[in-house]
Amino acid sequence: MTMTAHQDTSVTTATQDASTVAISAPLTPFTVTFIIRRFNPDSDTEPRWQDFDVDMYSTDRVLDALHKIKWEQDGSLTFRRSCAHGICGSDAMRINGRNRLACKTLIKDLDISRPIYVEAIKGLPLEKDLVVNMEPFFASFRAVQPFLIASTAPETGKERVQSVAQRELFDDTTKCILCAACTSSCPVFWTDGQYFGPAAIVNAHRFIFDSRDDAATTRLDILNDKEGVWRCRTTFNCSEACPRGIEVTKAISEVKQAVLRGRP
Amino acid sequence: MTTIEAPRSPTRTPLRHGINLEKWGWVYMRISGVILLVLIFGHLFANLMVGEGVKAIDFGFVGGKWANPFWQWWDVLMLWLALIHGANGMRTLVNDYSKPGTLQKVMKIALVASAAILIALGTLVVFAFDPCPAGAGADLVPSFCNA
Numbered sequence: 001m002t003m004t005a006h007q008d009t010s011v012t013t014a015t016q017d018a019s020t021v022a023i024s025a026p027l028t029p030f031t032v033t034f035i036i037r038r039f040n041p042d043s044d045t046e047p048r049w050q051d052f053d054v055d056m057y058s059t060d061r062v063l064d065a066l067h068k069i070k071w072e073q074d075g076s077l078t079f080r081r082s083c084a085h086g087i088c089g090s091d092a093m094r095i096n097g098r099n100r101l102a103c104k105t106l107i108k109d110l111d112i113s114r115p116i117y118v119e120a121i122k123g124l125p126l127e128k129d130l131v132v133n134m135e136p137f138f139a140s141f142r143a144v145q146p147f148l149i150a151s152t153a154p155e156t157g158k159e160r161v162q163s164v165a166q167r168e169l170f171d172d173t174t175k176c177i178l179c180a181a182c183t184s185s186c187p188v189f190w191t192d193g194q195y196f197g198p199a200a201i202v203n204a205h206r207f208i209f210d211s212r213d214d215a216a217t218t219r220l221d222i223l224n225d226k227e228g229v230w231r232c233r234t235t236f237n238c239s240e241a242c243p244r245g246i247e248v249t250k251a252i253s254e255v256k257q258a259v260l261r262g263r264p
Numbered sequence: 265m266t267t268i269e270a271p272r273s274p275t276r277t278p279l280r281h282g283i284n285l286e287k288w289g290w291v292y293m294r295i296s297g298v299i300l301l302v303l304i305f306g307h308l309f310a311n312l313m314v315g316e317g318v319k320a321i322d323f324g325f326v327g328g329k330w331a332n333p334f335w336q337w338w339d340v341l342m343l344w345l346a347l348i349h350g351a352n353g354m355r356t357l358v359n360d361y362s363k364p365g366t367l368q369k370v371m372k373i374a375l376v377a378s379a380a381i382l383i384a385l386g387t388l389v390v391f392a393f394d395p396c397p398a399g400a401g402a403d404l405v406p407s408f409c410n411a
Contacts, residue, residue, distance in 0.1 A: 188360055230286035
């Protein structure tokens, strides 16, 4: 670890190397080592790990490091990102063994005295470097019919009325951005690609408990499958991985209870 | 396929109606778990705490318990619930940690077979247990049989 001697006082939360914090020093970068799991389908038979040393500031994010590598060191590094601000859900990846959004993981929150390991999320087919084929993930998502199904029309010229309490039931699960951090952290999903996975169940929960929706029993039937909610082992990997702070395991449990009741 | 299907056209065929083993397996684990808590701690309390406690346990103590239908049913219930609970738990482990295929099938068959054999033997022993079988030599049976 080669950390240069001065950091700004505004970033004293980066206490990994507290002795280097100097009062009123100019903001200077320090070198962080990234070890990235590379895979080029044209030339590699197996993924390989590659080191990159990047000059970073403690206000930077892992995504900034990936940008720096791609723009300044190796243009072939491949990863997804769109908004870069934790909303689009494109850049979920495994950072130091945990599923995180690269755009929401600050360097100061990582232990930079050691290299930072970055690899693609697990359980989905690896296409190149940090890019996986998301199709199986979205197939599960589509299978739970994640759209409003209403059998009655709203009052003419009016919206469908919903109380604060009714909304509260599924508020948490509306936050999902479909980044696949939860599903690809699930050990059941790793070995059993048929399992719906946490994200699909979260998005089913969002409509099952919506008072405006009329197809809850259809979705409960779909999830009352051999590969549905009953495959969940409540390991809480998904709740830990969710960059939106959704209580995923709790949502899955609520769906299990609803399946047993036969109604939301 | 890259677009969301039209509403009301399920992409998977909904579960055929009938018994959903995964669901009932999940329910069984919870119910049997709660009952087993009572049965196992009741068993431990009766054997280790009541009366003379752990020092009282010998062949005669077990023989005495199994002369009582209450304890026969207590132990048989514990045997069935615990073995099925354990075998089902092992089955989920097999599902979680092995890929579908021949090996997985073999492991599941071994689980079912071992649980079934233990349940059959255990049930037979509890109900057919006779501490003083007729015709056995006096040196083969405990002393209280000759009293």
